[in-house]
Amino acid sequence: xxxxxxxKAIVAALLANLAIAVAKFVAFIFSGSSSMLAESVHSLAxxxxxxxxxxxxxxxxxxxxxxxxFGYGRERYIYxxxxxxxxxxxxxxxxxxEGYQKIKxxxxxxxxxxxxxxxxxxxxxxxxSFRTAINESNVLRGKQSWKEFVRHAKAPELPVxxxxxxxxxxxxxLALGGVxxxxxxxxxxxxxxxxxxxxxxxxxxxxxxxxxTKSLLLGEAAGVExxxxxxxxxxxxxxxxGIIHMRTLxxxxxxxxxxxxxxxxxxxxxxxxxxxxxxxxxxxxxxVPIARVIYLEPDIYSxxxxxxxxxxxxxxxxxxxxxxx
Numbered sequence: 001x002x003x004x005x006x007x008k009a010i011v012a013a014l015l016a017n018l019a020i021a022v023a024k025f026v027a028f029i030f031s032g033s034s035s036m037l038a039e040s041v042h043s044l045a046x047x048x049x050x051x052x053x054x055x056x057x058x059x060x061x062x063x064x065x066x067x068x069x070f071g072y073g074r075e076r077y078i079y080x081x082x083x084x085x086x087x088x089x090x091x092x093x094x095x096x097x098e099g100y101q102k103i104k105x106x107x108x109x110x111x112x113x114x115x116x117x118x119x120x121x122x123x124x125x126x127x128x129s130f131r132t133a134i135n136e137s138n139v140l141r142g143k144q145s146w147k148e149f150v151r152h153a154k155a156p157e158l159p160v161x162x163x164x165x166x167x168x169x170x171x172x173x174l175a176l177g178g179v180x181x182x183x184x185x186x187x188x189x190x191x192x193x194x195x196x197x198x199x200x201x202x203x204x205x206x207x208x209x210x211x212x213t214k215s216l217l218l219g220e221a222a223g224v225e226x227x228x229x230x231x232x233x234x235x236x237x238x239x240x241x242g243i244i245h246m247r248t249l250x251x252x253x254x255x256x257x258x259x260x261x262x263x264x265x266x267x268x269x270x271x272x273x274x275x276x277x278x279x280x281x282x283x284x285x286x287x288v289p290i291a292r293v294i295y296l297e298p299d300i301y302s303x304x305x306x307x308x309x310x311x312x313x314x315x316x317x318x319x320x321x322x323x324x325x
């Protein structure tokens with residue numbers, strides 16, 4: 001997996017979650033707190049999620065085959081989508097079930113110092129993991145807001161880890177609040193309410209992750225800045241006079257497919273056009289290194305065809321409608 005896949009952040013989150021899961025489960029055994037049980041399952045699910053992300057990154061590195069000629073870059077999107085399913089089912093639904101049971105059959109928390117101590121430890125460990133994810137993300141985020149980064153990132157690992165760590169921190173605070181209120185009032189219902197809140201939080205995060213990774217699975221175009229660089233690299237003003245229409249598609253986070261119909265002079269020879277296409281491909285790869293697959297089709301720009309409209313099938317020689325970014 002490339003550095004942009006956030007391997008460091010994934011490993012940091014994996015180590016933190018494994019340690020926290022063990023500590024939470026020990027606290028549940030001694031205290032009987034349902035929040036602790038829900039949080040231990042949450043941390044265990046998160047550990048499995050980080051394992052899925054690492055596995056997806058490894059599988060995505062496989063070479064292309066005749067059956068999969070564009071390679072396996074989208075494996076990373078598939079495993080990120082699996083993370084959202086695990087978070088929803090194992091984390092969110094289990095926490096809601098446990099919270100409901102605790103509210104229906106409340107009991108006092110025993111050995112209060114176990115859950116409180118473990119929650120404080122977990123908050124410290126998750127803060128370290130979250131800080132690592134933030135630092136790794138800042139390298140790629142640039143001037144984007146955090147919302148824009150999560151929505152538009154082509155590599156799914158860092159947004160997944162960021163949202164998981166954020167959810168874990170908020171969940172720990174909810175668990176601490178539920179345990180504290182249960183201890184202060186002597187009513188175990190508060191522990192169940194805290195567990196329910198954790199479940200709702202995890203389900204909301206899982207839905208956001210599912211929506212974003214689904215968009216990546218369906219196939220997203222290059223970003224606005226990359227499209228501008230590609231357009232500038234294609235046109236040389238001599239043989240290639242313009243772009244009639246263009247399509248871009250991410251085959252993976254670091255693999256971009258580009259297909260464009262380009263306008264050439266009507267009196268250019270085949271040799272001149274072939275040389276211009278080869279030169280344009282070299283300029284594209286220099287401007288956008290992740291451009292791995294490039295198809296450029298020469299055509300003669302036609303005012304008559306352009307007048308028919310922007311439908312690519314009705315007007316093959318005319319311009320395409322502006323791409324939505």
